[in-house]
Amino acid sequence: MTALEIRDVSHAYRKPALRGVSFSIEPGDFVLLLGLNGAGKTTLFSLIAGLLGLQQGAIRVLGHEAGRSTALAGCGFVFQQSALDLDLTVVQSLRYHAALHGLSRSDARKRIEQELERFGLAARMHDLVRTLSGGQRRRVEIARALLHRPRLLLLDEATVGLDVPSRRAIVQRVRAQCAEEGATALWATHLPDEVEPGDRTIVLHEGQVRDDRRDIAAASLPDYFARLIASEMAA
Amino acid sequence: MTAPSRYSRALRCFIGIVEREFLRFLRQRSRFFASLVRPLVWLVIFGTGLRTMVDTGVAYEEYIVPGLVGLVLLFNGMQIALSMVFDREMGSMKVLLVSPLPRWYLLTCRLMAGVIVALPQVYAFLACAWLWGVRPPLNGYLYALPAVILAGLMLGALGLLLSSLVEQLENFAGVMNFVIFPVFFASTALYPLSRLSEANAVLAEVARLNPFSHAVELVRFALYGRIDSTALVATVVMTVVAMALAVWRYDSGRILRRSLAAS
Numbered sequence: 001m002t003a004l005e006i007r008d009v010s011h012a013y014r015k016p017a018l019r020g021v022s023f024s025i026e027p028g029d030f031v032l033l034l035g036l037n038g039a040g041k042t043t044l045f046s047l048i049a050g051l052l053g054l055q056q057g058a059i060r061v062l063g064h065e066a067g068r069s070t071a072l073a074g075c076g077f078v079f080q081q082s083a084l085d086l087d088l089t090v091v092q093s094l095r096y097h098a099a100l101h102g103l104s105r106s107d108a109r110k111r112i113e114q115e116l117e118r119f120g121l122a123a124r125m126h127d128l129v130r131t132l133s134g135g136q137r138r139r140v141e142i143a144r145a146l147l148h149r150p151r152l153l154l155l156d157e158a159t160v161g162l163d164v165p166s167r168r169a170i171v172q173r174v175r176a177q178c179a180e181e182g183a184t185a186l187w188a189t190h191l192p193d194e195v196e197p198g199d200r201t202i203v204l205h206e207g208q209v210r211d212d213r214r215d216i217a218a219a220s221l222p223d224y225f226a227r228l229i230a231s232e233m234a235a
Numbered sequence: 236m237t238a239p240s241r242y243s244r245a246l247r248c249f250i251g252i253v254e255r256e257f258l259r260f261l262r263q264r265s266r267f268f269a270s271l272v273r274p275l276v277w278l279v280i281f282g283t284g285l286r287t288m289v290d291t292g293v294a295y296e297e298y299i300v301p302g303l304v305g306l307v308l309l310f311n312g313m314q315i316a317l318s319m320v321f322d323r324e325m326g327s328m329k330v331l332l333v334s335p336l337p338r339w340y341l342l343t344c345r346l347m348a349g350v351i352v353a354l355p356q357v358y359a360f361l362a363c364a365w366l367w368g369v370r371p372p373l374n375g376y377l378y379a380l381p382a383v384i385l386a387g388l389m390l391g392a393l394g395l396l397l398s399s400l401v402e403q404l405e406n407f408a409g410v411m412n413f414v415i416f417p418v419f420f421a422s423t424a425l426y427p428l429s430r431l432s433e434a435n436a437v438l439a440e441v442a443r444l445n446p447f448s449h450a451v452e453l454v455r456f457a458l459y460g461r462i463d464s465t466a467l468v469a470t471v472v473m474t475v476v477a478m479a480l481a482v483w484r485y486d487s488g489r490i491l492r493r494s495l496a497a498s
Contacts, residue, residue: 069336073335083325088258095251099250100252102243104247
């Protein structure tokens with residue numbers, strides 16, 4: 001069973017946002033979805049999450065139709081826009097998420113402590129979210145997405161707005177976590193330096209998959225995008 | 236360790252949503268005082284001023300207390316709507332909507348959490364009214380509880396529906412004023428229907444059809460240990476209809492589609 005299967009998905013608002021997108025991800029894979037702003041990454045994530053209704057095509061998540069409770073139960077999401085309650089403490093935010101996923105109080109407490117320890121936030125657990133830095137908030141969101149032990153982790157621009165060291169630390173942490181727990185990850189980004197040699201990289205441009213391979217070297221990616229945009233302009 | 240049953244997961248989710256609403260409410264203490272000051276101004280100032288001018292068959296303050304309970308619930312319904320629009324704009328709505336339970340259930344939990352938060356506000360107001368001399372029978376406070384919950388659910392469901400129609404947070408203050416004042420004044424909260432029909436038949440008809448009037452009458456009768464069956468049926472039907480429409484709007488992805496299209 002594939003972890004994620006996207007077949008011929010198209011979606012339009014006033015103009016097309018996705019056009020015939022197809023790819024699948026095998027369990028345990030760490031895949032980058034690389035695309036410039038406006039490429040359609042967030043629309044694709046919203047369709048996978050069931051936040052938007054499918055207009056055309058099919059999406060199966062862990063063998064279930066996208067958006068169904070059975071599919072959502074196995075997924076962890078980190079959205080591009082921060083989705084934390086600023087007026088709650090870190091531990092209260094995580095406890096809320098644990099409750100939404102039906103974890104018992106004792107399980108939730110154990111896992112919250114564990115995740116905050118892993119992400120270096122144990123000392124801040126009783127602080128209000130609004131007092132955290134941007135990088136710390138992002139780490140809380142990733143810890144939250146991992147809390148219910150998802151089999152598929154979907155991260156949409158999870159490092160947006162952070163400085164380079166913070167970005168690197170977060171990417172490494174998620175890679176390590178996925179490897180440790182055997183989780184599958186789809187990491188959407190517009191930052192080519194988040195691609196590492198050997199990563200499977202799917203390039204999304206203007207709503208279409210333009211490339212899908214493992215040997216896109218990080219160093220050549222800015223050129224790759226420049227060429228892609230130039231060829232669009234010429235066309 | 237055995238996997239929790241569907242019911243225990245649903246219950247934990249409900250408790251989690253209620254806990255979050257309470258925590259947010261506790262952090263916004265001014266909200267509690269504002270919700271008390273508003274009806275108290277009506278009771279103490281307007282109630283005293285209009286006591287001799289409006290013939291309601293009972294002391295005017297006594298007449299308007301159920302209407303003012305309705306006012307607390309009406310503002311609470313708008314608060315539910317505001318909080319939904321705020322969560323949508325801030326992104327935290329997505330966390331709720333991607334949790335593995337049916338959307339109708341999640342929205343119902345959210346609605347019930349909002350109503351539970353309103354209960355201390357209503358009873359704090361009733362305690363103040365008691366100190367001011369409005370003293371329904373003691374068991375009336377108990378009988379009023381289901382009526383207050385039902386009225387709160389109806390006004391909260393209307394708030395949820397409203398939140399699905401409002402596109403941006405900035406527009407919400409205007410919408411609130413546009414909804415709250417006509418709904419409150421064109422009702423039986425401040426004057427009985429018989430007095431209204433003597434003055435203006437059209438306005439009386441509007442007040443008779445106004446769902447808020449039914450919520451107020453439901454609470455009024457319950458406070459004195461009676462059931463107004465028309466008000467009860469109207470409130471239940473309105474709650475179900477508003478909730479069904481709100482779930483349909485949220486479930487169809489219309490709301491998020493709009494915000495994504497805009498970005």
